[in-house]
Amino acid sequence: MRGTLVILFFVVGRLYCQTLGNFVPLTFDSIEPLWVHYSYDSTIIGHQIPNRRDLNAEFDGYGHVYTSHDIELRPLIKDGFFYKVSKTIYDADVSGGLIEKIDLSNGQVVWNNTFDLRTENDREFIARSIIKGNQLILFNIRITTVLPVFPLPVVAFADLYTEGVLKIRYYNLETGELEKLIDADSNDPTVKKIKSAEQFSCRLNILNDSLLEVLDYRLDDSTGSRLMIDTLDYQGRYVNQSDTFYSDIKNVDWLDSYWTEAYKVMKDEEDDIYWIDFYVPGDFTTDTARAHMKVLEPGGDKRIIELPFIDPELVQSWVILDVEGDYLLMGTLLFENKVDYYLIAKEDGALIQKYRIDKNIDVNHPIINQDGSLIFPLSGIKENGKYSLDIYKSENETIKLKFQFRHSVPNYQIVPASMVQLENENYLVSVMVTEVLPNNFLRGRFMTDFLISPEMLEKGIVSIQNPLKVQGRDDALIFPNPTNGNISIQFHAKKSGKVQVINLEGKTILEKDFKNETSLYLDLSGQQSGLYYLKVFERESYLGYPIFLKP
Secondary structure, three states: OOOEEOOOOOOOOOOEEOOOOOOOOOOEOOOOOOEEEEOOOHHHOOOOOOOOOOOOOOOOOOOEEOOOOOOOOOOEEEOOEEEEEEEEEEOOEEEEEEEEEEEOOOOOEEEEEEEEOEOOOOEEEEEEEEEEOOEEEEEEEEEOOOOOOOOOOOOOOHHHOOEEEEEEEEEEOOOOOEEEEEEOOOOOOOEOOEEOOHHHHEEEEEOOOOEEEEEEEEEEOOOEEEEEEEEEEOOOEEOOOOEEEEOOOOOOOOOOEOOOOOOOEEEOOOOOEEEEEEEOEOOOOOOOOEEEEEEEOOOOOEEEEOOOOOOHHHEEEEEEEEOOOOEEEEEEEEOOOOEEEEEEEOOOOOEEEEEEEOOOOOOOOOEEOOOOOEEEEEEEEEEOOEEEEEEEEEEOOEEEEEEEEEEOOOOEEEEEEEEEEOOOOOEEEEEEEEEEOOOOOEEEEEEEEEEEOHHHHHHOEOOOOOOOOEOOOOOOEEEOOOEOOEEEEEEEEEEEEEEEEEOOOOOEEEEEEEEEEEEEEEEOOOOOOEEEEEEEEEOOEEEEEEEEEOO
């Protein structure tokens, strides 16, 4: 089996202050990386957007460069150079783009190019990036949905209401200059309106120099999950009629089910499409959980991979992590706040290995080593004012903390984005460093890449029997969303505070206090359909969630 490659982390539920932040270099107590690179965009210093959503947010060159790992699972590397495509951020929405060519031998920037992805009347969302010949090609979605006036995280939850048309940018690898631009005609009825929901539910697959494929995976209230496949040309026009595949799970209450936007569909190098057909019953139904894997082959043949080694009643969320070579890697987040990883043979669905981590974390994309073991970093807990980067590795059937590197500067949390082992065996690690304020708000996003050797990794070895606690999720589970009016809020532990529901005009339409509760129920059935914002307060901080009320 080929050893590589990927780690990806989903960071949701936190609100980042739109202030400059206090940039500090990333340094560790125990090692000095071979090099450290900080993404920087000088064009957004002092940037302001002149519309009603402007909250007088301040911008510096560092603090609002957004991550690139949600554009590609694997970093774009060619001939010893790392081509990093990033988003810049305004109120969790896209405001610009940054391309950097980084020399992997020393971390120096050969060139960078910035471009505006958002004006007062237009927005653009980076969907995919590839290298073809001597060009870096960006496949973007130019948003055609009207911009909401209320400052909500539009792109982060764009699957609810946002769509657009294809826009392709061609950049020269040597100079970074824009050489070609293709912009689809949004008024052409043959041009597809594409969901801008990132890779979680809508994914672009590049087929060749003139065609691409749109995989749109979503939950339908009556039929359950469904997968729609469209082939488009580079003008965004339909080449074929939509192929739609429906769930095989019948006679269940899909309205009362747990549903998360994550990787449920992946395509391998042989063009086989793998997707998880699952049902996780909610709290108000007697239906039983069930799940299996569906495989769609290029010739139109379909087959089922059963998963008898997994008890679906224990699973809260299902994720496909990788489908390379002869193996498929999938993960399950359990209701008991543990994560199981399964290495499965693609041909017959046989279980090769199972791993478990007894932690309350999201399901992450680990590196698969040559021997089949897994390795991935997590955000560590705070000790003596300093946060750590914790690297876990599988041993037998468990995943344990093996290496730990603590930030030298207090109150700066390290949030891993990706980790890749290069051909020379060094590790390229990408992280977000953010300042943690006394009220637990996070200020600034300082996107950082660094290179460490295997010998440096060993310097962080942890000689303890019991793994340290990791920085886990502390947000709530909101379902169903979209909703017909009734909303359930589930906490991971007993909490006290209050909830508010705010409409698009900024008015509070519902407020409710709670004390020592693990769950809450809200009734919005008397409100108009549309988008609302839910705030869950605890002490002096809060977490925010968009809610969509269906007609």
